[in-house]
Amino acid sequence: MMPNWTLSFAGATLDCVRRHLFPGDGCEAAAILVCARVPGPRQRLLVRKAVLVPYEDCTLREPDRIVWPGLWIEEAIDLAEAENLSLILIHSHPGGLFDFSEADDQSDARVMLGLFEALGSLHGSAIMIPDGRVRGRLYAQDGTCWPINLVSVIGDDIDLIWTGEHPPSRFADRPVAFTSGMTRELGRLRAVVIGVSGTGSIIGEQAARLGFGSVDLIDFDRIEPHNLNRILNATQADAGERRLKVEMFASAVASHRGEGVATAIPASITSREAVLSASQADVLFCCVDTLEARQMADFIAQAFLLPLFDMGVVIPLRKAARGMAIADVCGRVDYVQPGGSTLLDRGVYSPASLRAEYLRRTAPGAHRHELEAGYIKGMIEEAPSVITLNMRVAAAAMNEFIARAYPFRLDPNGHYARTGFSLAASEEEFTAEVAFPRSSLGLLARGDLEPLLGLPLLKPRRADR
Template sequence: MTESARIVMLEAQKIVLESYLFDTPGLEGAAFLICGQAAGGTPKLVCHAVIPLQSTDYLERRHDGLTIGSGSLTRIAKLAREEGMCIVFAHSHPDGITEFSSKDDEEEAKLLPFLQARAPGRIHGTMVVTKTSMGARLYAPRRIPASVLVVGDRFRLYSAETDDCVPQVYDRQVRAFGRDTQQTLSALHVGVVGLGGTGSPIAEQLVRLGVGRITLFDGDRLERTNVNRVYGSSLSQTGRPKVEIAKEHLDRIGLDAHVVAVAHHITEESAAKRLRDCDIIFGCTDKQIPRAILMQVALRYCLPVFDLGVLIDSKDGEIRSIHGRITTLMPGESCLYCRGRISAEAMRIEALSPQEREQQAREGYAPELDTTAPAVIAFTSTVASLAVSELLNRLTGFMGSDRKSSEVLIAFDQSRIRTNRVAPRDACHCADHAQWCIGDENPYLGLAWPTLPS
């Protein structure tokens, strides 16, 4: 399936937008979305703010059309130009029809040239909103249909695709979650960062679920000690890039997924920029700096990240504890700093070369070099499956409407699973709404990329 252009917005933004568009029953309403841009392979806009129209901005409001004054257009174009942002003109269809009307086409023919002239060099667009659906199109610069992805407690994709065919291989899943969920899965682009004990089973499950596009990120090569838990690997493949092994394995399954292998760490700017093409990411790395990068991607691109971790505490072959974790990152949720999962000091130490680390350890400024952590396929696979279940719950709500947690904690040695939702700390950058959903900036993510270690 061809990947469609996207407009991405938060569930909370959609609620605000609908309050503006449906403020007067039976009449069309309008608002503007101020959006950041993700200049990746497929056009994507990220909603930063919803701007309402004033009652005086309407020249005419009917059940089948509306006209707005030039003053509101001038205002919004000036704001977009000054902030380097894009504009989406959204309006409602009270009749419930998502398709753009001939009247919409006429108004767009006047609106888009104005926006392109006043805020040049940006992608602009339009959107139709009904009580049950959304439709959109972008001008990049030619007009193209766009899907709308809404993320929050639930993920909803209002797809521009029209293919209603669901392959028979997914029959058992359709019986569980329905055709709409299967079609959503087929339209999603999911990234997997790290192809080890958690990333490799996640990638395989995504393919078998019917996810349409999967991009794999990992700069490491397979080692003999990886084979005990890396799906699709064998001893004969040691020394080969993990992503190549994974792609070959996933392609052999023979389903429709388009799998792309990126044999680089996301601490390299070229690889990190490809993250923004994804709709959802599974972070399966055990390093702190890549986790910090994924946090920034989640905040700036309204891009949900499921961050995974498994920790086995063992001494002399005796288990002390076995813990797993799945943390959902997106604007509005507490980040890994807030939760104490990563720290600036740990990242400083991680960024040191082995020689620098040894020197600082001798001087008492860093702990001794880490020993190789234990890893067991039963536990890494379980955490991977629970993470995929979290995605399915966000798509379907099968865990119930009262399930609003953003972190799952597993204590294997105690046979216990707990969930939580922690508010962002006021002083943390993840609580700064100005940093949410801003899209591209220079430098990318505000980071000094040449200095980042792998």
């Protein structure tokens, strides 16, 4: 069953909270998580900021008890009020109890009432134990309480902590990669594939056959005869009817997984419909051939605290005595974690390259003029899709996801923020997360704040309101 309620952290945010909650003295400590929400229907809370309660302000700190002043809750309320954000009060259990104590229940009964009087939203409480696992619960204004089913932490690793209707999971109990246990857990997760063409159809095929519970397919394009050499499951009949790529692929998935697994979203990722769909994901796979679409995927990953796997292939050419020759055959997989380096930081796109792409699409004459005048650098065209190369990069991207969610590498995952390969040179290179510059897009855990992603083009139309 898919989780009804999820609490998501960027890895860096959880690390900060964990260091504060376990200062090494063996006593409890506390913090307040200020959380945004996704636009629904799936209920996800996104930790935007952590208010750390100073140890010296606590009137009591013991191994199994803590008392701290309400002025820190007032500060958190001030931060949350303007956007009607949710607050989750979190404290540590240094002894390792991965459950709420009777004292926790009594504290919530007093504090939650005051929270709802000051801020009419959705609030909750959580505990953390020394290994970093978090367990949470939520409250409605009438006092009804229910568990957070899944706590996800998107860092170098993708940590999934299940509670609620199942016994609390331990990190030691995590499924092993490539086993039936992994398949069962994937059945509770949603993958979103942006772009369902040469590479995206291969990613979609892998996601469906690995067992993801839901696979959302985002693409507005239709199948044409020249697509048939690279889009899995596409037929001559599909091309003759100019069938939507996503509808064809959803039908193909239904033939072996059953109805309801794959969902077709025939829209551009720059549309509100597609962004709303992507916000519901547990993982994003970006399989597009435009920089604008990659920028949107970059924004979505930050705004909704999602792991993003972006991939691309290219075959640069060189002049030879008898015309043109292949200079290399290259592929790239980037793993982007919220709060870490972005695709913009890594040079996958830039303001200049986005402008050049826009000109090429909307004003080819002006683009050609600026290219000849030297105002725009010559752009390496995306290679015509080659199915063997597409399969190579798609498999690398899906294995990268598995390595993050079900670690199997000998070295830490932080060493592999980018993987690049050259088939011509038979080489593979890796770049660590710390090697990239890190800037802020100003979108971290923005959630459902309108306009979505801070972009006016995504404002709801009057009929949507």
